[in-house]
Amino acid sequence: MLDFWFDFASTYSYVASQRVEALCEAAGVKLRWRPFLLGPIFTSQLGIKDSPFNTWPVRGQYMWRDLERLCEKYELPFKRPELFPARSILAARVACVAVDKPWCGDFVRGVFRANFALNKDISTHAVLGDVLSSLGVDPAQIFPLAESDPGKRQLRAFTDEAQTLGIFGAPNAVIGKELFFGQDRLEDAVAWAKRSAS
Amino acid sequence: MLDFWFDFASTYSYVASQRVEALCEAAGVKLRWRPFLLGPIFTSQLGIKDSPFNTWPVRGQYMWRDLERLCEKYELPFKRPELFPARSILAARVACVAVDKPWCGDFVRGVFRANFALNKDISTHAVLGDVLSSLGVDPAQIFPLAESDPGKRQLRAFTDEAQTLGIFGAPNAVIGKELFFGQDRLEDAVAWAKRSAS
Numbered sequence: 001m002l003d004f005w006f007d008f009a010s011t012y013s014y015v016a017s018q019r020v021e022a023l024c025e026a027a028g029v030k031l032r033w034r035p036f037l038l039g040p041i042f043t044s045q046l047g048i049k050d051s052p053f054n055t056w057p058v059r060g061q062y063m064w065r066d067l068e069r070l071c072e073k074y075e076l077p078f079k080r081p082e083l084f085p086a087r088s089i090l091a092a093r094v095a096c097v098a099v100d101k102p103w104c105g106d107f108v109r110g111v112f113r114a115n116f117a118l119n120k121d122i123s124t125h126a127v128l129g130d131v132l133s134s135l136g137v138d139p140a141q142i143f144p145l146a147e148s149d150p151g152k153r154q155l156r157a158f159t160d161e162a163q164t165l166g167i168f169g170a171p172n173a174v175i176g177k178e179l180f181f182g183q184d185r186l187e188d189a190v191a192w193a194k195r196s197a198s
Numbered sequence: 199m200l201d202f203w204f205d206f207a208s209t210y211s212y213v214a215s216q217r218v219e220a221l222c223e224a225a226g227v228k229l230r231w232r233p234f235l236l237g238p239i240f241t242s243q244l245g246i247k248d249s250p251f252n253t254w255p256v257r258g259q260y261m262w263r264d265l266e267r268l269c270e271k272y273e274l275p276f277k278r279p280e281l282f283p284a285r286s287i288l289a290a291r292v293a294c295v296a297v298d299k300p301w302c303g304d305f306v307r308g309v310f311r312a313n314f315a316l317n318k319d320i321s322t323h324a325v326l327g328d329v330l331s332s333l334g335v336d337p338a339q340i341f342p343l344a345e346s347d348p349g350k351r352q353l354r355a356f357t358d359e360a361q362t363l364g365i366f367g368a369p370n371a372v373i374g375k376e377l378f379f380g381q382d383r384l385e386d387a388v389a390w391a392k393r394s395a396s
Contacts (some may be wrong), residue, residue: 056244058364058366059243062379165255168254184382185264
């Protein structure tokens, strides 16, 4: 089993989110989606209220070019969002509701595409509702669950668990206590999960 | 042509340094070794006087585990150095003398192994002299060149050029103005260099 830890605002999580399920399926590895928020982690670990890609501009400039190249490599559509980082809390709360649903993967991939391929504002009910509707899921049934107290607690619990796992960025693949950070480690992580299961 | 930019104190540069020449040779890509110092870059860009892996402990803890796994993957010896980051200025000055010599690759790989596989203090003339001697190169001829004013100026010039290229860490592979950061981008960079040459 492999847990995929992501924040919808994270650029490299976009690339990984489009690839991880197919990689796991090909390897016969069970995948669990694990949304969390990077914001509290950056604040706690670095004392910043923004993405390190914004606070460290030379690093950020490279990331956008690197992301563009990666999207070409994996044949993923890419359009640099006007707003970065997106406010991802509502999308993450919906994902908390979705984690055990069969449409979770499609929802996660759809929200990431909305952010990084379509330049849509994923903080809004309208954009997230469109993604849900496109999957045949009724937004009016999901949003109340996502924004309920138990829904909010679930996202806080995932974010706390991420900190406990030693997470400091996104995306991550976790097998047991073994942490693989970054889109670049997906293949290694899936191979590790496959070995661990056998 | 591919320029490999590295700092002898950089952990991921160790892994990349052992792999880059063979990858370039297999692809028919000419390799140039480009030593520089990360210290002035971190100070200028982040205002810190230490490695980000030390100032951001959660990030650093992961890096050591990740490095260990990478060394297993590429079958490289690894022993965590007691001193990190190593003081790499003398080794970098010697590498500046070496860049056009046929023994440069062996010297670079040897110093990295001394740091990350043998836990030796690469800031010393003794350790660097042993590496040179093992290649049949006379340390007494090299150190005076490395520590001369032109030798020192060459390292400052490389470090300035690294900043101009948008470098913010190590290792890097640069083809023209195209920057590839990280050990994880070596294969992509070599493929880019091969395409650019054809």
